[in-house]
Amino acid sequence: MSTTIPVIVRVLASSVSVAGKAGKIVRDVMSKGELGIVEKGKDDYQTEADRSAQRCIIESLSAQYPKVNIIGEEDNPDTEGDISSEWLAVDADKEILSIECPSFLKSVKEEDIVIWVDPLDGTSEYTQGALMLKRDPWERWKMYLTHPLISIKWYLSLLQSDFGFLEHVTVLIGISVNEKPVAGVIHQPYFKTLIDGEKKLGRTIWGLQEVGVGGFTAAPPPDSLVITTTRSHSNPIVEKALQVMNASQILRVGGAGYKVLQLLEGVASIYVFASPGCKKWDTCAPEAVLNAAGGKLTDILGNYYKYGASEGKPNKTGVLAAVNGELHNYALTRIPQELKDKLASNK
Numbered sequence: 321m322s323t324t325i326p327v328i329v330r331v332l333a334s335s336v337s338v339a340g341k342a343g344k345i346v347r348d349v350m351s352k353g354e355l356g357i358v359e360k361g362k363d364d365y366q367t368e369a370d371r372s373a374q375r376c377i378i379e380s381l382s383a384q385y386p387k388v389n390i391i392g393e394e395d396n397p398d399t400e401g402d403i404s405s406e407w408l409a410v411d412a413d414k415e416i417l418s419i420e421c422p423s424f425l426k427s428v429k430e431e432d433i434v435i436w437v438d439p440l441d442g443t444s445e446y447t448q449g450a451l452m453l454k455r456d457p458w459e460r461w462k463m464y465l466t467h468p469l470i471s472i473k474w475y476l477s478l479l480q481s482d483f484g485f486l487e488h489v490t491v492l493i494g495i496s497v498n499e500k501p502v503a504g505v506i507h508q509p510y511f512k513t514l515i516d517g518e519k520k521l522g523r524t525i526w527g528l529q530e531v532g533v534g535g536f537t538a539a540p541p542p543d544s545l546v547i548t549t550t551r552s553h554s555n556p557i558v559e560k561a562l563q564v565m566n567a568s569q570i571l572r573v574g575g576a577g578y579k580v581l582q583l584l585e586g587v588a589s590i591y592v593f594a595s596p597g598c599k600k601w602d603t604c605a606p607e608a609v610l611n612a613a614g615g616k617l618t619d620i621l622g623n624y625y626k627y628g629a630s631e632g633k634p635n636k637t638g639v640l641a642a643v644n645g646e647l648h649n650y651a652l653t654r655i656p657q658e659l660k661d662k663l664a665s666n667k
């Protein structure tokens with residue numbers, strides 16, 4: 321790869337390539353059926369796919385950009401031994417390499433870059449999706465009985481779809497400079513497309529500030545107010561913030577990456593999550609892609625998160641995102657001060 325291309329463009333091009341590889345790992349672990357679920361904390365799980373995909377991303381990027389600071393969600397990925405060379409991605413997306421770099425990013429050096437990696441956003445939805453790959457109903461029922469995460473209500477709703485919630489799963493790589501998310505990649509391993517009549521899985525969406533977005537077709541927000549929010553981490557305050565929005569519809573889906581995709585594709589108007597729980601790796605890539613498309617992501621108080629390496633990982637004051645400033649402002653003004661004060665006390 322030519323080193324005359326600005327490093328930020330090269331890092332984005334490499335991130336697009338490695339995200340696709342990590343997505344394949346996520347699908348392969350699922351096909352083998354041994355998810356290796358570990359409970360990290362309350363409502364917080366990790367699988368073999370989270371661990372392996374993170375290793376693939378971090379080892380591939382740090383081999384090429386040793387001075388970049390890369391922070392991943394999983395603090396104990398399996399680090400024993402060399403990773404399979406099949407997993408190392410050292411190529412770069414050619415279309416991205418040909419992008420004209422915005423002038424304010426041309427002189428960025430490797431050591432100025434902090435990358436936040438979520439190898440598998442929507443882990444709850446991923447583990448629940450495993451059930452749908454069991455075609456034998458008796459095998460599926462046996463798996464449900466031993467599954468740590470699924471209530472009977474969700475089991476019944478899973479049976480109504482043929483792909484479970486696997487479309488909610490994303491691989492997130494967020495690239496920040498001077499604490500701001502300037503570029504990002506959202507890869508969706510289970511997105512289905514038909515190419516020349518053949519079914520293909522996976523797509524990669526990217527964004528670069530002042531350049532724009534690629535990998536999907538953007539659409540304007542729906543005519544009526546549609547809110548997207550968590551489906552697996554709700555609580556009374558999250559619900560209170562949803563009630564005041566006066567929405568015509570509330571969509572409950574998994575993952576910060578998928579919710580931002582819904583904004584970009586005109587499925588939802590605003591993403592509201594009035595609770596701590598999301599971390600910097602959940603929002604860095606989605607915020608970068610949304611910004612590049614003209615949208616806005618802040619906390620519930622309207623403040624931007626900072627993505628420097630020394631920042632705290634939790635996004636303690638929630639998430640508020642919209643595809644444009646007007647919708648963002650609408651939501652911000654509807655959230656009662658009392659609720660904002662409650663979240664601010666988490667700081």
Ligand SMILES: Nc1ncnc2c1ncn2[C@@H]1O[C@H](COP(=O)(O)O)[C@@H](OP(=O)(O)O)[C@H]1O
Pocket residue numbers: 362363364365393438440441442443444549550551552553573574575576596597598599602
């Ligand atoms: N209360 C909570 N506890 C742990 N993680 C939480 C959480 N609330 C949100 N998150 C994390 O934020 C991301 C988006 O959450 P949600 O799907 O509920 O909108 C998920 O990332 P992961 O799936 O990568 O863990 C999720 O785990």
Ligand SMILES: [Mg+2]
Pocket residue numbers: 438440441442575576601602
């Ligand atoms: Mg996540």
